[in-house]
Amino acid sequence: MKAIQRMNPDDHLVSAKELKDVVAFGRKCSKTAFPNPTREGCPERARLRAMAHRDPRLTLEDLPIAHIVRCSPCFQEYLHLRRMSLLVRGLQITAASLVVLAVFVTAVLFVKDRISGRGEPSVSQQKQQRSEPQPNVVTPRPAVPVSPIPIKIDLAAFSPTRGDEKQDSRKKLHLPQKLLRVTLQMPLGMEPGEYLVRLKDSAGTDYADIRALGRINDGTTSVEVDLDLATASPGNFTLMIRPPGLSWRRYPVVIE
Numbered sequence: 001m002k003a004i005q006r007m008n009p010d011d012h013l014v015s016a017k018e019l020k021d022v023v024a025f026g027r028k029c030s031k032t033a034f035p036n037p038t039r040e041g042c043p044e045r046a047r048l049r050a051m052a053h054r055d056p057r058l059t060l061e062d063l064p065i066a067h068i069v070r071c072s073p074c075f076q077e078y079l080h081l082r083r084m085s086l087l088v089r090g091l092q093i094t095a096a097s098l099v100v101l102a103v104f105v106t107a108v109l110f111v112k113d114r115i116s117g118r119g120e121p122s123v124s125q126q127k128q129q130r131s132e133p134q135p136n137v138v139t140p141r142p143a144v145p146v147s148p149i150p151i152k153i154d155l156a157a158f159s160p161t162r163g164d165e166k167q168d169s170r171k172k173l174h175l176p177q178k179l180l181r182v183t184l185q186m187p188l189g190m191e192p193g194e195y196l197v198r199l200k201d202s203a204g205t206d207y208a209d210i211r212a213l214g215r216i217n218d219g220t221t222s223v224e225v226d227l228d229l230a231t232a233s234p235g236n237f238t239l240m241i242r243p244p245g246l247s248w249r250r251y252p253v254v255i256e
């Protein structure tokens, strides 16, 4: 572990190859070579998940590599999460190519239509003609089970804390245990720019750590982030937001 760390002294970012090596090594050692029924010293599931998703912000120190290769339950869990991550990515690619296909077919139909039809159709006719063939193309089967649910949160309605003060008495954000596309509407006066958004569980472990661009529209800045809460355990979380040039704001969240 120490040796691996020294190999990468500048940024400690984990390369895909290093992770592959871990998996290959683990496979060699078999899945049951290191039973750990009491799960002693096991890392948080969130950390395994981040590792399985190849979170590019992870550093080697963050990764429980040394533990995983010596703990069969963790190793199996990692393999499982990794498979899920690849599966989700595969589905996203499938969804994207379906959209491309749909747009392409629609364009072809539209061009054919214009060539065969006499005269210039009006704009409204064009729109109708374009949208009509689409449903047949897009829905060969509902192969897109993982499209995020859009949610809008007006943070002006919630009061943040800047330190570690008690949060019990305050209004909590309730989020469903789903894949979400959250639009965070910032309180008035918040500048557009780079926002940092984190979601921590009650143990203080990062569940999500996202950089996003705050855009201003009609005087209010909003930030859009995707939060995959499908695998989050229900309970109390803390949503942390750092507007550009300002300190962290904390909002209590309940995932249910």
Ligand SMILES: [Zn+2]
Pocket (backbone or CB within 6 Å): 036, 039, 040, 041, 042, 043, 067, 068, 071, 072, 073, 074, 075
């Ligand atoms: Zn373990």
